[in-house]
């Protein structure tokens with residue numbers, strides 16, 4: 001089996017109740033979901049490598065087991081949680097009984113949980129509220145993934161009564177009932193280590209609990225975060241970026257990190273011309289605003305007619321779930337499409 005000697009931290013989960021076939025299918029699905037390559041050795045063990053963690057599926061014993069190796073406690077916990085959450089989607093009761101051989105102390109906060117405090121909130125334009133917060137470990141947010149989960153009361157209250165803790169089985173115990181938390185994902189827009197703050201942009205949409213929270217929050221408001229995690233900055237010299245308003249913060253960070261001579265196209269789905277003025281595009285990247293109109297998949301329609309497709313660009317696509325699904329199906333039919341040179345993600349679900 002392939003090993004990753006650099007990753008000293010490790011944790012094991014025995015997949016009680018899962019056959020080898022079910023366990024293999026589960027990991028295959030996870031690898032596909034995260035756009036990762038899966039490797040199989042002669043004994044049928046599977047492994048999946050990322051720059052921050054490796055996941056192995058050992059199928060040689062009586063019961064299949066997952067081994068996670070990671071570069072940091074945050075990352076180990078993040079991968080554990082991701083796997084537990086998806087196992088829970090298959091069978092919540094069975095997943096709840098599975099026990100991580102975890103290095104984490106039951107009852108304490110998860111290692112990637114942070115308490116933060118709002119410094120201020122300002123209206124960037126009619127579409128976005130920019131929230132500036134202070135919290136510990138800010139440097140992690142400059143390198144450890146672009147996103148985090150905001151933990152706010154699901155009830156609409158401003159301040160949470162309780163935050164997540166680590167359970168006896170190594171999995172997160174979330175506050176329930178009236179204390180339940182709403183956990184939307186946001187993108188770290190900017191971090192200033194010297195001045196001690198982090199900023200994220202909240203797209204203002206009707207009925208959004210995070211929108212409402214950001215309109216009520218004042219300097220000193222306490223808020224929980226889980227992260228950072230997910231989404232790395234693609235180092236592409238030719239890139240097609242397509243996203244809606246929720247994807248613009250991530251797109252803004254990506255274009256700021258592209259080489260000065262990078263070329264590409266940014267297709268932005270928006271009802272209004274709502275691009276914050278501080279989005280700095282390299283000279284070779286052009287922007288086109290795409291209107292929603294009457295099409296079911298307006299962003300995908302715009303992608304399909306982009307002349308850049310003929311030059312096999314890196315594909316970055318993030319939007320509403322059904323449009324993302326349609327985009328994935330479309331790209332999979334394209335001969336030139338390389339899943340390893342792509343990021344296709346659902347950023348929200350229309351209900």
Ligand SMILES: Cc1cc2nc3c(=O)[nH]c(=O)nc-3n(C[C@H](O)[C@H](O)[C@H](O)COP(=O)(O)OP(=O)(O)OC[C@H]3O[C@@H](n4cnc5c(N)ncnc54)[C@H](O)[C@@H]3O)c2cc1C
Pocket residue numbers: 147182184185186187188200201202203204205206207208209210211230231245246247249250345346347348349350351
């Ligand atoms: C990796 C990732 C990064 C993200 N980064 C950002 C970011 O930086 N900034 C940002 O604003 N969002 C971002 N999002 C999207 C954000 O997490 C979702 O829009 C989330 O649902 C917002 O929660 P809410 O409390 O506003 O809405 P909820 O209270 O969860 O939902 C209320 C209603 O609003 C609808 N809804 C949710 N999002 C939208 C929308 N965009 N337009 C119209 N209706 C909507 C829902 O369908 C629901 O009916 C990101 C998502 C992901 C997966």
